[in-house]
Amino acid sequence: MSKFEWKYAAAPEASNHAKIDARYGLFINGKFVNPLSKKYYSTHNPATGQKLSEIAEAGEKDVNSAVAAARQAYEKVWKKMPAKERAKYIFRIARVIQERSRELAVIESMNGGKPIRESRDFDVPTAANHFFYYAGWADKLDYAFPNKKPKSLGVAAQIIPWNFPLLMAAWKIAPALATGNTVVLKPAETTPLTALKLAEIIRDCDLPPGVVNIITGFGNTGAAMVNHPDVNKIAFTGSTDVGKIIQKSIAGTDKKLTLELGGKAANIIFDDAPINQAVEGVINGIFFNQGHVCCAGSRLFVQENIAEEVIQKLKARMQTLIVGDPLDKNTDIGAINSREQLDKINYYLKVGKEEGLEIYQPNCKLPANGFYCKPTLFIGAAQSNRVVQEEIFGPVLTIQTFRTIEEVIEKANNIPYGLSAGVWTDKGSKIFNLTTKLRAGVVWANTYNKFDPSSPFGGYKESGFGREGGLHGLMPYLNL
Amino acid sequence: MSPNFRHTVLIDQTGVEERVARFNTRSIKKETKLSGLKLALNMIDLTTLEGKDTDGKVKQLCYKALHLSDDIPGLPTVAAICVYPNHVKTARKALGNSAVKVASVATAFPSGNSTLQVKLDDTRFAVMEGADEVDMVISRGEFLKGNYTFVFDEIAAIKDACGKARLKVILETGELSTLDNVRLASDIAIAAGADFIKTSTGKIQPAATMPVTLVMLEAIKDHYLKTNNMVGMKPAGGISTAKSALQYLVMLYETLGPDWMSNQWFRFGASSLANDIILQLGKEQRGVYYSKDYISID
Numbered sequence: 001m002s003k004f005e006w007k008y009a010a011a012p013e014a015s016n017h018a019k020i021d022a023r024y025g026l027f028i029n030g031k032f033v034n035p036l037s038k039k040y041y042s043t044h045n046p047a048t049g050q051k052l053s054e055i056a057e058a059g060e061k062d063v064n065s066a067v068a069a070a071r072q073a074y075e076k077v078w079k080k081m082p083a084k085e086r087a088k089y090i091f092r093i094a095r096v097i098q099e100r101s102r103e104l105a106v107i108e109s110m111n112g113g114k115p116i117r118e119s120r121d122f123d124v125p126t127a128a129n130h131f132f133y134y135a136g137w138a139d140k141l142d143y144a145f146p147n148k149k150p151k152s153l154g155v156a157a158q159i160i161p162w163n164f165p166l167l168m169a170a171w172k173i174a175p176a177l178a179t180g181n182t183v184v185l186k187p188a189e190t191t192p193l194t195a196l197k198l199a200e201i202i203r204d205c206d207l208p209p210g211v212v213n214i215i216t217g218f219g220n221t222g223a224a225m226v227n228h229p230d231v232n233k234i235a236f237t238g239s240t241d242v243g244k245i246i247q248k249s250i251a252g253t254d255k256k257l258t259l260e261l262g263g264k265a266a267n268i269i270f271d272d273a274p275i276n277q278a279v280e281g282v283i284n285g286i287f288f289n290q291g292h293v294c295c296a297g298s299r300l301f302v303q304e305n306i307a308e309e310v311i312q313k314l315k316a317r318m319q320t321l322i323v324g325d326p327l328d329k330n331t332d333i334g335a336i337n338s339r340e341q342l343d344k345i346n347y348y349l350k351v352g353k354e355e356g357l358e359i360y361q362p363n364c365k366l367p368a369n370g371f372y373c374k375p376t377l378f379i380g381a382a383q384s385n386r387v388v389q390e391e392i393f394g395p396v397l398t399i400q401t402f403r404t405i406e407e408v409i410e411k412a413n414n415i416p417y418g419l420s421a422g423v424w425t426d427k428g429s430k431i432f433n434l435t436t437k438l439r440a441g442v443v444w445a446n447t448y449n450k451f452d453p454s455s456p457f458g459g460y461k462e463s464g465f466g467r468e469g470g471l472h473g474l475m476p477y478l479n480l
Numbered sequence: 481m482s483p484n485f486r487h488t489v490l491i492d493q494t495g496v497e498e499r500v501a502r503f504n505t506r507s508i509k510k511e512t513k514l515s516g517l518k519l520a521l522n523m524i525d526l527t528t529l530e531g532k533d534t535d536g537k538v539k540q541l542c543y544k545a546l547h548l549s550d551d552i553p554g555l556p557t558v559a560a561i562c563v564y565p566n567h568v569k570t571a572r573k574a575l576g577n578s579a580v581k582v583a584s585v586a587t588a589f590p591s592g593n594s595t596l597q598v599k600l601d602d603t604r605f606a607v608m609e610g611a612d613e614v615d616m617v618i619s620r621g622e623f624l625k626g627n628y629t630f631v632f633d634e635i636a637a638i639k640d641a642c643g644k645a646r647l648k649v650i651l652e653t654g655e656l657s658t659l660d661n662v663r664l665a666s667d668i669a670i671a672a673g674a675d676f677i678k679t680s681t682g683k684i685q686p687a688a689t690m691p692v693t694l695v696m697l698e699a700i701k702d703h704y705l706k707t708n709n710m711v712g713m714k715p716a717g718g719i720s721t722a723k724s725a726l727q728y729l730v731m732l733y734e735t736l737g738p739d740w741m742s743n744q745w746f747r748f749g750a751s752s753l754a755n756d757i758i759l760q761l762g763k764e765q766r767g768v769y770y771s772k773d774y775i776s777i778d
Binding site for chain 1: 498508511512
């Protein structure tokens with residue numbers, strides 16, 4: 001009997017309802033304004049190369065005017081406003097994100113390359129949830145920190161990465177507003193569109209002008225924000241290299257800082273784990289958002305006696321992953337965010353091969369245009385391999401084996417990063433033993449990449465400091 | 481001697497449910513949907529298992545099996561008719577030389593509470609009357625007592641009594657309570673020689689669910705990886721819509737692959753599913769939905 005090959009017909013999400021302007025200015029003092037720098041650059045769809053819009057590049061004068069707007073809004077309006085009124089604005093933003101979720105999801109996928117399934121089911125709803133959650137805290141700060149008389153800081157400069165553009169904006173803006181600060185936020189240069197849509201939402205929600213300012217640009221713009229003397233707080237999510245530069249440049253000032261930087265998480269499978277579910281969890285841990293996740297489970301540790309079975313099952317599962325058009329509802333792995341990032345991933349693929357590692361990629365066809373990378377395993381890796389030590393930020397998983405629990409704890413911690421980790425075992429006592437010994441900000445057990453607004457997230461060591469989410473996420477924005 | 485069933489494969493229920501949710505995000509459209517629906521129709525074990533079954537009812541069901549909807553060209557038949565042993569002869573005669581198989585429940589269906597001798601006689605009678613397939617029930621009481629050897633031996637004995645007939649082993653997962661138990665019972669049935677493993681009798685709620693079916697498909701897959709031998713799967717009870725049938729097929733396709741995508745290796749035990757699929761296929765043909773009065777209800 002002939003095999004029944006069942007190729008899923010294309011199921012693209014419509015994009016004609018998504019309204020993207022031909023050109024965006026800077027959102028300062030409640031309005032979109034032309035940049036004083038007079039400079040613009042283009043933003044593209046990484047899946048097709050198509051130009052989506054022209055984006056303003058904020059210069060130093062633009063940063064000055066954004067910070068000035070934020071300062072004025074802070075002193076004149078936001079600081080004095082009763083907390084329960086602040087909460088209403090934040091709540092309203094959450095509601096409008098929900099109302100416009102379909103458009104936001106489509107634009108997120110068009111501008112960033114992530115599958116519509118993820119932007120629709122994860123990014124946008126989680127962003128709305130963050131606003132809902134922090135709306136609830138705004139008038140309860142005295143209860144969150146009893147006897148501390150928490151006070152807001154002033155103007156927060158926030159710089160976010162390209163991997164979760166809308167969600168990271170929500171993570172930054174929601175707690176800052178709830179604690180009574182005003183904001184100047186810069187999205188990453190490659191993915192500004194959903195942050196600019198969020199600016200429209202904030203404008204439509206009638207937030208007092210200047211409370212949230214969203215400006216676009218490259219590293220220079222970010223540097224001008226960080227170095228601006230009237231900024232009280234800096235929150236940065238991005239690469240460890242840039243994080244170090246920021247920390248150096250604010251030395252000697254009283255600016256408060258939180259950094260959420262790179263990661264190289266260990267995902268550990270013991271031989272008493274539910275293996276089929278563990279394999280699925282490992283797949284989602286590394287291939288979620290094309291591996292562009294700072295907490296991606298990029299180092300797999302498998303107990304040696306089950307390694308063969310786990311690797312066989314990982315390969316089989318990878319063969320069923322659909323790589324392609326981010327807007328297709330059946331796509332599992334979308335486009336790599338930029339040419340630059342694809343080059344970096346390909347460089348590491350070359351390094352891994354040159355290091356003599358066994359490489360596995362499923363037999364799938366990549367679209368002819370756009371930036372794509374096949375999901376990849378490096379099998380038989382050692383702690384000393386560069387692909388194990390350095391953050392790749394792509395759909396690449398290294399597999400190491402271990403024999404004892406002491407060995408795997410030591411190896412999991414033997415890395416400059418410490419953002420997250422995963423443990424797969426049916427034994428509860430083993431889980432708690434590991435959570436106390438793994439030096440990682442988040443340890444997931446029998447699951448991976450779970451996020452909730454009420455749960456704090458952040459790193460150890462070179463993965464940064466400070467927490468976002470939960471009650472802990474309020475602290476960096478308060479004088480306690 | 482039965483294998484050692486002390487060492488079992490562990491199942492994480494949350495993980496299983498998440499995987500199922502992911503299958504259900506697949507968007508099945510156009511020709512994928514059409515070919516899937518036709519395949520699903522061809523995988524149905526059209527079933528009547530009631531105390532009030534008569535020869536007349538069985539004959540009508542058999543005619544329906546062969547003529548699902550004569551006004552839609554190119555429809556397949558269902559895979560089999562599933563009846564009690566005393567109606568096997570009627571069904572056999574009504575189906576004649578067609579490709580539609582006769583399946584019979586046996587072994588003191590649905591409770592399975594009887595002696596081995598009665599169960600063997602029940603099985604042999606069904607086969608002698610012309611059943612191509614036997615759907616047996618396991619002894620859930622013995623299983624829950626931890627008497628795994630008993631369950632294994634019983635299945636092996638029934639398998640022996642089946643002769644050439646293919647054996648489907650009903651785990652009655654609604655009575656096993658945990659997914660760990662579902663997995664263990666699947667492993668026992670497969671080791672004892674089951675040709676198919678099947679979720680439910682349809683008499684107990686919950687009957688077939690996607691998480692239970694996924695755990696059983698994974699048991700089949702793990703067995704295949706170790707031995708290269710294929711075992712079939714039959715979710716039964718509660719699958720009544722075309723949409724849900726497509727979701728099961730997505731799960732089958734992405735778990736076991738194209739080799740299992742035929743009625744030799746996958747069945748739906750259902751009585752009303754066929755008509756919902758016919759409604760959908762008729763809609764594709766006519767371009768509009770139409771009254772259920774146009775679809776026969778045998």
